[in-house]
Amino acid sequence: MNTHAKTLPGKMVNGFSPADAAGLDQATRANVERRERLLGPAYRLFYKNPVEVSRGSGVLLYDSDGNEYLDAYNNVVGVGHAHPRVVAAITGQLGRLCTHTRYIQEGILRYAEDLLPTFGGRIAHAMFTCTGSEANDLALRIAMHRTGKRGIIITSEAYHGNSHLTAGFSPSLGERSPLGTWVRRVPAPDSYRFDPAVLGRKMAADVAAQIHDLERHGDGVAAFIADSLFSSDGIYADPTDLLAPVAEVVRQAGGLFIADEVQSGFARSGEKLWGYQRHGVDPDIVTMGKPMGNGYPVAGIAVSADAVSAFGHDMRYFNTFGGNTVAMAAAQATFDVIRDEKLLDNAARTGALIRNGIAEIARRFEGIGDVRGAGLYIGVELVRDRGTREPDSASALAIVNGLRERRVLISATGPNSNVLKIRPPLVFGPQHVDRLLSELETVIKTLPGA
Amino acid sequence: MNTHAKTLPGKMVNGFSPADAAGLDQATRANVERRERLLGPAYRLFYKNPVEVSRGSGVLLYDSDGNEYLDAYNNVVGVGHAHPRVVAAITGQLGRLCTHTRYIQEGILRYAEDLLPTFGGRIAHAMFTCTGSEANDLALRIAMHRTGKRGIIITSEAYHGNSHLTAGFSPSLGERSPLGTWVRRVPAPDSYRFDPAVLGRKMAADVAAQIHDLERHGDGVAAFIADSLFSSDGIYADPTDLLAPVAEVVRQAGGLFIADEVQSGFARSGEKLWGYQRHGVDPDIVTMGKPMGNGYPVAGIAVSADAVSAFGHDMRYFNTFGGNTVAMAAAQATFDVIRDEKLLDNAARTGALIRNGIAEIARRFEGIGDVRGAGLYIGVELVRDRGTREPDSASALAIVNGLRERRVLISATGPNSNVLKIRPPLVFGPQHVDRLLSELETVIKTLPGA
Numbered sequence: 001m002n003t004h005a006k007t008l009p010g011k012m013v014n015g016f017s018p019a020d021a022a023g024l025d026q027a028t029r030a031n032v033e034r035r036e037r038l039l040g041p042a043y044r045l046f047y048k049n050p051v052e053v054s055r056g057s058g059v060l061l062y063d064s065d066g067n068e069y070l071d072a073y074n075n076v077v078g079v080g081h082a083h084p085r086v087v088a089a090i091t092g093q094l095g096r097l098c099t100h101t102r103y104i105q106e107g108i109l110r111y112a113e114d115l116l117p118t119f120g121g122r123i124a125h126a127m128f129t130c131t132g133s134e135a136n137d138l139a140l141r142i143a144m145h146r147t148g149k150r151g152i153i154i155t156s157e158a159y160h161g162n163s164h165l166t167a168g169f170s171p172s173l174g175e176r177s178p179l180g181t182w183v184r185r186v187p188a189p190d191s192y193r194f195d196p197a198v199l200g201r202k203m204a205a206d207v208a209a210q211i212h213d214l215e216r217h218g219d220g221v222a223a224f225i226a227d228s229l230f231s232s233d234g235i236y237a238d239p240t241d242l243l244a245p246v247a248e249v250v251r252q253a254g255g256l257f258i259a260d261e262v263q264s265g266f267a268r269s270g271e272k273l274w275g276y277q278r279h280g281v282d283p284d285i286v287t288m289g290k291p292m293g294n295g296y297p298v299a300g301i302a303v304s305a306d307a308v309s310a311f312g313h314d315m316r317y318f319n320t321f322g323g324n325t326v327a328m329a330a331a332q333a334t335f336d337v338i339r340d341e342k343l344l345d346n347a348a349r350t351g352a353l354i355r356n357g358i359a360e361i362a363r364r365f366e367g368i369g370d371v372r373g374a375g376l377y378i379g380v381e382l383v384r385d386r387g388t389r390e391p392d393s394a395s396a397l398a399i400v401n402g403l404r405e406r407r408v409l410i411s412a413t414g415p416n417s418n419v420l421k422i423r424p425p426l427v428f429g430p431q432h433v434d435r436l437l438s439e440l441e442t443v444i445k446t447l448p449g450a
Numbered sequence: 451m452n453t454h455a456k457t458l459p460g461k462m463v464n465g466f467s468p469a470d471a472a473g474l475d476q477a478t479r480a481n482v483e484r485r486e487r488l489l490g491p492a493y494r495l496f497y498k499n500p501v502e503v504s505r506g507s508g509v510l511l512y513d514s515d516g517n518e519y520l521d522a523y524n525n526v527v528g529v530g531h532a533h534p535r536v537v538a539a540i541t542g543q544l545g546r547l548c549t550h551t552r553y554i555q556e557g558i559l560r561y562a563e564d565l566l567p568t569f570g571g572r573i574a575h576a577m578f579t580c581t582g583s584e585a586n587d588l589a590l591r592i593a594m595h596r597t598g599k600r601g602i603i604i605t606s607e608a609y610h611g612n613s614h615l616t617a618g619f620s621p622s623l624g625e626r627s628p629l630g631t632w633v634r635r636v637p638a639p640d641s642y643r644f645d646p647a648v649l650g651r652k653m654a655a656d657v658a659a660q661i662h663d664l665e666r667h668g669d670g671v672a673a674f675i676a677d678s679l680f681s682s683d684g685i686y687a688d689p690t691d692l693l694a695p696v697a698e699v700v701r702q703a704g705g706l707f708i709a710d711e712v713q714s715g716f717a718r719s720g721e722k723l724w725g726y727q728r729h730g731v732d733p734d735i736v737t738m739g740k741p742m743g744n745g746y747p748v749a750g751i752a753v754s755a756d757a758v759s760a761f762g763h764d765m766r767y768f769n770t771f772g773g774n775t776v777a778m779a780a781a782q783a784t785f786d787v788i789r790d791e792k793l794l795d796n797a798a799r800t801g802a803l804i805r806n807g808i809a810e811i812a813r814r815f816e817g818i819g820d821v822r823g824a825g826l827y828i829g830v831e832l833v834r835d836r837g838t839r840e841p842d843s844a845s846a847l848a849i850v851n852g853l854r855e856r857r858v859l860i861s862a863t864g865p866n867s868n869v870l871k872i873r874p875p876l877v878f879g880p881q882h883v884d885r886l887l888s889e890l891e892t893v894i895k896t897l898p899g900a
Contacts, residue, residue: 012766031554038562040575040753041762045552052554056547064556074549076770082545091541095532097506098745099524102495104481104502106514112488125490130580130747131771137613144614162769163587164594164615176764290770295548297580297747297771303490312491314626316462319612320526320740321581321747 013417014400016045024049046411047404056081059425059432061409069407072424072436075377078266078291079337080427086294089333090326098326101128102318107328114335115302118273121282122304128323130297132262132289133161138317139285139301140165140223143256145311149220152180153210153250155188157415159232160225160260169225172232172415182219184210188233189242192370192381193389196239204245211253221255223285228275229264234414235379235421237269237372243279256284256307262299263377266291267338267426270348270375278374291426293330294337297321343426347375350428354378357437365444367395376428379413380420391416395447402443408436463867464850466495474499496861497854506531509875509882511859519857522874522886525827528716528741529787530877536744539783540776548776551578552768557778564785565752568723571732572754578773580747582712582739583611588767589735589751590615590673593706595761599670602630603660603700605638607865609682610675610710619675622682622865632669634660638683639692642820642831643839646689654695661703671705673735678725679714684864685829685871687719687822693729706734706757712749713827716741717788717876720798720825728824741876743780744787747771793876797825800878804828807887815894817845826878829863830870841866845897852893858886 018036021029028050035043054064058080061069071081079086093107101108112126129135144150152169154160159172167173168180186206189199211221224246230236247257264275265288272278274286284307289299300322311317321327338344355371358380362368369383382392382399396418403410413421424432468486471479478500485493504514508530511519521531529536543557551558562576579585594600602619604610609622617623618630636656639649661671674696680686697707714725715738722728724736734757739749750772761767771777788794805821808830812818819833832842832849846868853860863871874882 015766028554031559034559035554038559038566038576039551040577040755040758042577042758042765042767043551043762044766044768045554050554053549054547054555056549061547061549076550077548081547081549087541087544090544091537094537094540094745097503097511097531098527099503099506099511099531100526101489101493104478104485104495104500105504109481109484109488116488126488127490127492131584131769133769134581134584134613141614141617162767163584163613164591165613167591173765295771295774295776297774297777305490308490308492312493315492315623316465316494317492317612318494319581319583321745324745324747326745327747 012044013413014046014397014411016047016050020048028052048401049404051404051409059428067407069409070432070435071409072422072428073409073411074425075263075268075423076290077295078268078426079294079334079341079343080425083294083337085337086330086333089329090296093326093329098324100320101323105325107325107332108323111328111332111335114332119286119302122284122306123286123302124305125308126300126302127317128298128300128327129319130299130321132287132299133163133166134319134322135262135287135289135299135301136161136166136225136260137163139225139258139287142285142303142308142311143223143258145314146256146307147220147222147254149222149255150182151184151211151214151219151221152182153184153186153207153221153224155226155230155233156185157188157233158226182214184214186210188230189236189239190234191236191238191372199239200241200245203242204249207246208249211249211255221250221253223256223258224250225258225260227260227263228279229269229374229377231263231377232413234381234419235373235377237374237377240278240280243276243281247281247283257281258285258287259283260287262287262289267344267347268375268377270344270351273344292334293327294334296327296330298327298331338426341427347426350430350433351375351378353430353433354422354436357433358440361437361441361444367392367447367449376424376426378422380422382418382420391418393417396420398447399440399443402446403439406439406443408439462494463863464496464847464861466497466500470498478502498851499854501854501859509878517857519859520882520885521859522872522878523859523861524875525713525718525873526740527745528718528876529744529784529791529793530875533744533787535787536780536783539779540746543776543779548774550770551773555775557775557782558773561778561782561785564782569736569752572734572756573736573752574755575758576750576752577767578748578750578777579769580749580771582737582749583613583616584769584772585712585737585739585749585751586611586616586675586710587613589675589708589737592735592753592758592761593673593708595764596706596757597670597672597704599672599705600632601634601661601664601669601671602632603634603636603657603671603674605676605680605683606635607638607683608676632664634664636660638680639686639689640684641686641688641822649689650691650695653692654699657696658699661699661705671700671703673706673708674700675708675710677710677713678729679719679824679827681713681827682863684831684869685823685827687824687827690728690730693726693731697731697733707731708735708737709733710737712737712739717794717797718825718827720794720801723794742784743777744784746777746780748777748781788876791877797876800880800883801825801828803880803883804872804886807883808890811887811891811894817842817897817899826874826876828872830872832868832870841868843867846870848897849890849893852896853889856889856893858889
């Protein structure tokens with residue numbers, strides 16, 4: 001088993017390693033060195049052979065020589081690169097006014113009026129930040145203030161952000177990124193290795209045990225937080241009977257249930273606008289980010305009145321750029337496009353095409369152990385042997401880098417870096433699926449043992 | 451002394467209070483209620499009579515009825531509302547490509563090449579976030595990792611951000627916003643009440659005492675962080691011999707010196723591009739934000755190689771929107787405008803006009819105890835009596851709200867809310883100064899005792 005990703009400090013799944021610099025062409029090597037000199041040692045690039053990009057349109061990217069790439073990975077530009085309607089909305093608002101929430105403005109109120117009814121349940125208010133990290137950080141600040149506790153429960157390889165607090169409950173950042181002493185982990189629902197019928201009970205029981213441990217240490221539980229697609233754990237979209245029992249256990253202990261929709265929200269799952277809704281759970285706080293403004297830095301939370309009332313009374317929240325007039329124009333246009341172009345339906349339909357196509361390839365290639373996901377968030381698990389289900393990181397990374405050489409962009413995920421992560425913009429169409437599948441099969445045929 | 455701002459939870463200097471709702475016109479009251487319903491209890495509006503804005507140009511704002519306001523407060527749109535060059539740069543880049551730092555791109559490298567030489571000293575690398583809060587949060591994560599300590603020293607009424615970590619060292623958020631147990635405060639350099647000649651030694655001695663206390667509690671000192679204009683402490687631009695001795699004391703104890711340039715950076719002080727340079731100090735980390743992209747959410751840090759090397763080796767930093775292609779286009783255009791329109795010089799020249807004009811008004815109005823600041827960051831301290839220097843919050847807030855009724859926008863600051871804060875876009879010109887001064891004098895004449 002390749003546990004590279006776990007044991008090397010700062011190592012990233014599918015990250016470029018300076019050890020591979022000798023293999024790069026001269027221009028790329030020069031840019032890599034220039035980046036290191038200017039941006040320092042904490043930045044990472046994708047792929048053994050990093051990609052330079054200079055233009056994008058829909059699901060296509062172009063380098064500065066005009067070479068075309070199929071983008072099957074970018075979930076930030078959810079409605080497609082440089083969507084004209086979003087560009088026009090941002091441009092128009094930029095020329096009129098860009099300012100903050102301490103003045104009265106129409107745009108933020110109109111957007112909140114469109115957004116809030118999509119949640120239902122106990123959600124009452126929207127608050128705006130710039131990034132998903134800020135949204136999760138704010139959600140936990142609110143949860144800690146509401147409960148008077150500080151314990152946080154997450155899944156084993158969760159990622160929830162880059163702030164001090166959220167990095168402290170993002171174990172996927174690696175062994176040397178310290179977790180908070182009040183953070184506890186439960187195993188992700190590995191539907192490939194465990195009977196889906198028992199995973200629901202198991203997860204709620206695991207959470208109950210960790211709550212007990214947090215209480216035993218005097219911290220208590222402020223919140224459980226999870227992304228309902230368990231993206232960085234390896235992508236487990238099913239079963240969907242997991243999170244409602246967890247929420248019940250957490251609430252009985254006085255904690256809040258937070259749905260991190262930065263990855264799974266805004267139609268990504270193809271079934272519901274919000275991933276948590278597939279689980280039939282009613283969160284106290286929902287956090288959102290990445291695709292919210294199609295690349296414009298806008299993110300936020302939706303929160304119940306009960307969760308936020310004490311926080312709002314005792315403190316205040318201001319974010320200079322969060323919810324500014326341009327951010328709201330970007331978010332409104334993106335929201336409108338998702339609705340008007342019926343991208344929820346497209347995510348379901350196109351996602352099924354991809355999963356079915358890869359399942360077909362798996363009939364001819366034993367290394368694919370599992371194909372899973374929901375909508376346009378797809379995981380393909382590579383194994384050395386379907387019987388033992390031993391993870392095969394080397395093949396996964398060979399496929400990711402082989403596709404990159406054929407100008408198709410995907411990545412890998414999971415604690416063993418052996419799960420292909422396919423997560424294209426929501427405007428991916430059948431012609432793009434054909435290209436993706438055909439290139440995937442071509443690359444797989446070059447693998448040893450294929 | 452009015453200590454309202456300190457004692458009421460969540461109360462904000464110059465914030466609208468729901469208790470004043472009855473005095474609003476019907477449309478404003480309806481919008482205030484709509485905000486409360488949609489955005490919840492944690493949002494605050496400026497002024498007793500909140501302002502609705504719908505368009506901006508240069509230093510002017512307009513409400514939706516077309517009424518014009520003079521904006522003498524907005525330091526986010528540093529080069530002016532809707533600056534055509536910044537709008538064009540963002541628009542052009544949006545139509546080409548909006549994506550992140552895990553691909554090679556030219557824009558981020560070119561911007562870093564322009565930005566980094568402006569710091570000098572030990573600064574080597576630039577890293578990009580979306581907000582000043584994220585920049586300060588990242589700076590402290592790096593400092594904690596570098597030093598293995600967690601103590602943070604700040605000034606009494608500092609504001610450094612809204613994340614869990616940064617709110618924990620932002621006492622100006624109010625009495626109910628908890629400070630970290632590893633946070634210590636030193637008094638701000640009150641040049642109006644203390645002999646400037648002794649403030650430098652006093653501040654270094656105060657910091658040394660707090661370092662001792664942090665070590666005594668087993669935390670040690672990770673960093674001292676300050677905004678060199680001490681904005682939320684009441685605006686103390688002088689003396690400028692304070693921070694170099696502080697940095698020496700902090701470094702002797704193994705900590706880092708962090709310059710928070712979110713308020714004072716990008717030419718605001720009128721003397722140097724970066725406020726800390728007025729103090730002749732050489733920081734380990736510089737953080738920046740607000741005006742960096744003229745309203746586009748872009749922020750970042752500049753850091754020494756020594757400070758960030760262990761962090762970069764052991765961990766990694768990725769911010770989905772931070773340093774994306776559009777953020778860099780916005781930052782580059784803003785940087786170019788500051789240089790090409792000579793806004794550093796304008797800040798010095800126009801700032802002096804304002805300060806001299808207010809000093810002239812002070813000859814006719816005893817309530818103005820002190821006029822201070824640097825460049826276009828100006829503080830005007832209101833007192834009940836020039837002998838006792840007793841703070842006069844009521845007059846300060848009456849002036850702020852009186853000016854608002856005359857459509858001139860400023861605010862107030864300081865622990866006693868008695869310091870007018872005048873902080874216009876850097877393109878403020880002599881004609882705007884005339885209007886500001888004339889309206890200020892008109893409002894002052896309506897005050898009791900004027």
